[in-house]
Amino acid sequence: MKSFITKICALLLLVVLLSSCAVPAGESGTSKISLVDGLERPVALEKPAARIVSLAPSITEILFAIGAGDQVVGRDSFSNYPEEALAIQDVGGSMGSYSYEMIASLEPDLVLAGEINTPEQVKSLEDLGLTVYYLSNPENLQALDEVLAAAGTLTGHEKEAGELAASLNERINAVLSAVAKAEAQPLVFYELDATDPAKPWTPGPGSYMDELIQAAGGRNVGSVLQSSWAEISIEELMVQNPDIILLGDSNYGITVEQVATRTGWENLTAVTEGNVFAFNDDLVSRPGPRMVDGLEELAKIIHPELYK
Amino acid sequence: MLEVKEITVGYGEKPVLKELSFRIPEGTVLALIGPNGSGKTTFIRAASGIIPLQKGSIRVEGHDLHKMNSQEVARAIAVVPQARSIPPAFCVEEVVALGRTPYLNWLGKLSDHDQMIVDRVLEQTDLAAMRDRNVAELSGGEQQRLFLARALAQEAPLLLLDEPTTHLDLQYQVNLMQRVYRLAHPSNAELAAGIKARTVVVTIHDLNLLSRYTDLVALLVDGRLVEMGAPAEVLRPDLLSRTYHLALDVIKDASGYTLVTPADDPTDL
Amino acid sequence: MNKKNRLQPYLITTLILLAALVLSFAVGSVFISPRTMIDVLFSAVRGEASALDPNGVYLKIITDLRIPHAVLLMLAGAALAGSGGAYQGLFRNPLADPYLIGVSSGAGLGAVAAMMIQWPYTTLGLMVVPAAAFAGGILTVLLVAQLARVGKTVPTTNLILAGVAASAFASALTSALMINSTGELRRALVWMMGGSTQTGWGPVWGILPYMVVGLCGLVIIGHPLNVLQFGDEQAQQLGIRVQRVRWYTIAIATLSTAAAVAYTGIIGFLGLVVPHIVRLVWGGDYRRLIPVSMLGGAGLLLLMDVIARSVIAPQEIPVGIITALLGGPFFLWILKRSKSQNYW
Numbered sequence: 001m002k003s004f005i006t007k008i009c010a011l012l013l014l015v016v017l018l019s020s021c022a023v024p025a026g027e028s029g030t031s032k033i034s035l036v037d038g039l040e041r042p043v044a045l046e047k048p049a050a051r052i053v054s055l056a057p058s059i060t061e062i063l064f065a066i067g068a069g070d071q072v073v074g075r076d077s078f079s080n081y082p083e084e085a086l087a088i089q090d091v092g093g094s095m096g097s098y099s100y101e102m103i104a105s106l107e108p109d110l111v112l113a114g115e116i117n118t119p120e121q122v123k124s125l126e127d128l129g130l131t132v133y134y135l136s137n138p139e140n141l142q143a144l145d146e147v148l149a150a151a152g153t154l155t156g157h158e159k160e161a162g163e164l165a166a167s168l169n170e171r172i173n174a175v176l177s178a179v180a181k182a183e184a185q186p187l188v189f190y191e192l193d194a195t196d197p198a199k200p201w202t203p204g205p206g207s208y209m210d211e212l213i214q215a216a217g218g219r220n221v222g223s224v225l226q227s228s229w230a231e232i233s234i235e236e237l238m239v240q241n242p243d244i245i246l247l248g249d250s251n252y253g254i255t256v257e258q259v260a261t262r263t264g265w266e267n268l269t270a271v272t273e274g275n276v277f278a279f280n281d282d283l284v285s286r287p288g289p290r291m292v293d294g295l296e297e298l299a300k301i302i303h304p305e306l307y308k
Numbered sequence: 309m310l311e312v313k314e315i316t317v318g319y320g321e322k323p324v325l326k327e328l329s330f331r332i333p334e335g336t337v338l339a340l341i342g343p344n345g346s347g348k349t350t351f352i353r354a355a356s357g358i359i360p361l362q363k364g365s366i367r368v369e370g371h372d373l374h375k376m377n378s379q380e381v382a383r384a385i386a387v388v389p390q391a392r393s394i395p396p397a398f399c400v401e402e403v404v405a406l407g408r409t410p411y412l413n414w415l416g417k418l419s420d421h422d423q424m425i426v427d428r429v430l431e432q433t434d435l436a437a438m439r440d441r442n443v444a445e446l447s448g449g450e451q452q453r454l455f456l457a458r459a460l461a462q463e464a465p466l467l468l469l470d471e472p473t474t475h476l477d478l479q480y481q482v483n484l485m486q487r488v489y490r491l492a493h494p495s496n497a498e499l500a501a502g503i504k505a506r507t508v509v510v511t512i513h514d515l516n517l518l519s520r521y522t523d524l525v526a527l528l529v530d531g532r533l534v535e536m537g538a539p540a541e542v543l544r545p546d547l548l549s550r551t552y553h554l555a556l557d558v559i560k561d562a563s564g565y566t567l568v569t570p571a572d573d574p575t576d577l
Numbered sequence: 578m579n580k581k582n583r584l585q586p587y588l589i590t591t592l593i594l595l596a597a598l599v600l601s602f603a604v605g606s607v608f609i610s611p612r613t614m615i616d617v618l619f620s621a622v623r624g625e626a627s628a629l630d631p632n633g634v635y636l637k638i639i640t641d642l643r644i645p646h647a648v649l650l651m652l653a654g655a656a657l658a659g660s661g662g663a664y665q666g667l668f669r670n671p672l673a674d675p676y677l678i679g680v681s682s683g684a685g686l687g688a689v690a691a692m693m694i695q696w697p698y699t700t701l702g703l704m705v706v707p708a709a710a711f712a713g714g715i716l717t718v719l720l721v722a723q724l725a726r727v728g729k730t731v732p733t734t735n736l737i738l739a740g741v742a743a744s745a746f747a748s749a750l751t752s753a754l755m756i757n758s759t760g761e762l763r764r765a766l767v768w769m770m771g772g773s774t775q776t777g778w779g780p781v782w783g784i785l786p787y788m789v790v791g792l793c794g795l796v797i798i799g800h801p802l803n804v805l806q807f808g809d810e811q812a813q814q815l816g817i818r819v820q821r822v823r824w825y826t827i828a829i830a831t832l833s834t835a836a837a838v839a840y841t842g843i844i845g846f847l848g849l850v851v852p853h854i855v856r857l858v859w860g861g862d863y864r865r866l867i868p869v870s871m872l873g874g875a876g877l878l879l880l881m882d883v884i885a886r887s888v889i890a891p892q893e894i895p896v897g898i899i900t901a902l903l904g905g906p907f908f909l910w911i912l913k914r915s916k917s918q919n920y921w
Contacts, residue, residue, distance in 0.1 A: 092890075093892075094892050096767030097895070099890065099893060101605045101642055102891045107632060116760075120775045124775060127641060356814045378816050379818075382816030389810070397861030406803065409804055410815060412800065414798075
């Protein structure tokens with residue numbers, strides 16, 4: 001009987017210990033701002049964040065776009081837009097790990113993490129007593145609204161966020177209706193990496209680029225692939241024979257002239273007719289307001305006849 | 309002291325030693341001779357517990373080898389292998405100290421008694437002056453002597469030496485065999501100092517060292533004991549010629565020791 | 578070896594370790610002056626807030642980041658160097674390192690596989706990746722040992738061959754997983770390059786039981802390894818139970834290494850180079866080599882980490898890159914300078 005009671009007590013103790021291990025819920029009743037973030041964690045702030053550290057370039061762009069740029073005290077190494085961001089304290093991240101010391105010493109009241117950040121990184125920041133909000137990527141262009149709204153609420157710029165969302169939607173709809181009048185949908189190949197010219201990398205179904213190309217009135221060569229980015233062989237590319245080639249790796253020094261020198265590429269229609277263009281990949285790889293800039297750029301390249 | 313009873317030993321299907329039996333008393337030097345492949349080294353490995361016996365038993369001072377664990381075996385039987393490659397990170401004294409392993413715990417700490425044994429063995433094998441020298445600096449003969457010293461530190465009553473004279477210069481061969489003989493037949497002074505007579509089994513190729521330095525000779529052919537007895541009995545021209553497929557003569561030197569030499573004219577092929 | 582010489586290696590490596598610890602606390606992306614640090618620590622001991630650290634940020638940095646990080650790396654460095662030395666003795670091979678029979682490839686596969694799934698953000702969910710790494714490492718070595726077995730024995734050659742095969746297979750699977758993932762690729766790469774990905778005291782408590790068992794177990798294996806240098810046969814003839822020593826060494830080395838790798842990723846070179854350096858300077862007696870390597874490994878890994886954290890601050894280079902970059906040339910330099918002829 002005694003050992004049975006002991007076992008029950010031990011079991012209860014274990015249950016209590018385990019439940020206390022769970023991340024405690026925030027006190028939503030007393031705080032002014034209360035949201036649930038992308039990791040399903042409840043996040044609460046007394047007032048809009050005044051000292052923000054951004055851990056992803058897309059987040060930095062969003063913050064500046066909604067007018068919260070002055071509230072950013074720290075940013076990751078890759079945040080390079082807008083120019084004002086470069087003057088803000090760098091907190092690391094180029095080799096996959098951030099300087100937690102630096103982040104802690106900035107005494108932020110909010111750290112914004114994105115999908116490029118790992119759960120361990122969020123935990124480490126939490127352990128330092130910091131408030132972290134994990135901003136998930138929008139699933140598609142239209143979902144940008146939610147991301148902007150969340151950022152607006154956290155920073156006290158709900159109004160600007162709303163206005164920005166509305167203007168972005170206007171521009172998106174303008175493009176959509178313009179390209180709806182197009183007669184054909186040109187085939188577009190977006191090159192992510194061609195270090196091996198026989199097997200270049202391209203975005204496939206489910207990627208932002210895929211969605212943007214379609215929204216801009218084109219068809220993506222990569223949509224026949226299985227994953228959201230994959231290699232395609234030059235042979236397959238020759239069979240597909242895209243009308244337009246976009247060099248997403250032009251930020252890394254790839255030029256239009258180089259493409260013609262690659263074996264097998266010289267026969268592609270896009271090359272022979274001079275429809276190879278450099279493209280700023282930052283516009284489409286960072287899930288933020290500049291994606292709409294990217295969409296407009298794409299539309300102009302894919303359907304120049306609509307924008308004369 | 310050593311009783312080998314109908315042992316059959318082999319690697320897999322084919323037995324190398326076939327129902328081998330013999331006994332030797334304490335304080336004798338037994339030489340195991342025979343052509344290559346007759347099983348001499350296999351015997352050493354079986355007797356030291358490396359290979360299991362397929363049939364039969366081996367008893368040392370009445371104790372069955374099969375029933376002893378490796379530590380007990382190491383205290384009863386010490387093997388002196390051929391000194392081919394020694395790891396260079398050791399000095400002479402450290403190698404001899406390893407001979408005390410069967411008496412040490414896992415940490416390998418030497419007690420005062422262990423240290424005394426090591427010192428005594430170094431003296432006994434004339435290695436005391438070189439105790440701090442790295443083993444790589446020793447000559448072939450000194451290295452073989454070092455392995456002998458390590459075996460002596462085990463304080464085992466039975467010593468097995470595997471081809472100890474191969475690859476050695478003549479002076480080292482003789483030197484080693486002299487020591488081996490003295491181990492089985494200590495002088496009165498040594499006996500008074502507490503050194504006990506050991507039993508030694510040596511596998512050897514050179515037949516001319518046998519009659520001076522061994523008490524018994526066992527001839528192994530194809531895993532079977534063909535003849536065993538005093539050197540003069542076993543070193544017979546007819547037996548040896550048959551065994552080695554070569555016409556051999558046996559002659560006696562000035563002191564009466566037996567020597568073996570080819571009978572035919574060496575220039576006649 | 579006289580009394581003074583016997584203590585010297587321990588004294589020197591302990592001094593290096595202490596110096597490395599001090600540096601580890603003192604150096605970081607954020608500059609904390611020695612005066613500030615002392616004031617902060619003493620105030621904390623007295624239970625007050627330091628005047629130089631009104632918001633407690635420095636205290637947080639020191640106690641929640643730097644100290645646990647240093648302890649974690651000390652344990653990992655000791656485990657890797659001690660295991661490397663033990664394997665060099667067990668396999669009688671100067672190229673042996675703690676990853677020889679597959680623990681690192683297995684751990685990598687476990688970690689990367691775990692990263693492919695989105696675990697819930699809870700304490701248990703955050704432990705999955707290191708737990709999977711730990712399990713992956715141990716299971717791989719068990720598999721390798723099973724493959725290499727011949728009856729009751731496990732010959733060293735078979736172990737090495739099976740280890741190479743298992744490592745290649747695990748690495749191939751890991752690469753396939755990484756290539757197929759889009760979001761987790763970077764995370765996997767960073768983990769594989771070595772360096773702690775989690776902060777705070779959690780990792781330390783997580784691996785402490787395994788480390789204590791493993792490190793203590795490694796320290797006492799020296800004498801049997803010495804005897805084993807003469808070969809399995811002679812060792813057995815001297816009374817050593819060769820198979821038992823072999824299983825024990827593999828078990829204890831795998832336990833320590835898997836625990837290290839679980840939270841610090843795959844830090845290369847340290848387990849290979851540190852025992853060689855110790856051997857060059859103080860000789861190859863394993864009773865001394867292993868504990869001294871453990872002390873030296875702990876200190877050296879801390880030093881390499883200081884470099885990794887400060888050379889291009891606030892960027893933090895994964896420490897595995899630094900050990901590889903510095904380890905090789907440093908070892909060559911020591912080798913050239915050494916006058917010892919009879920080394921291996």
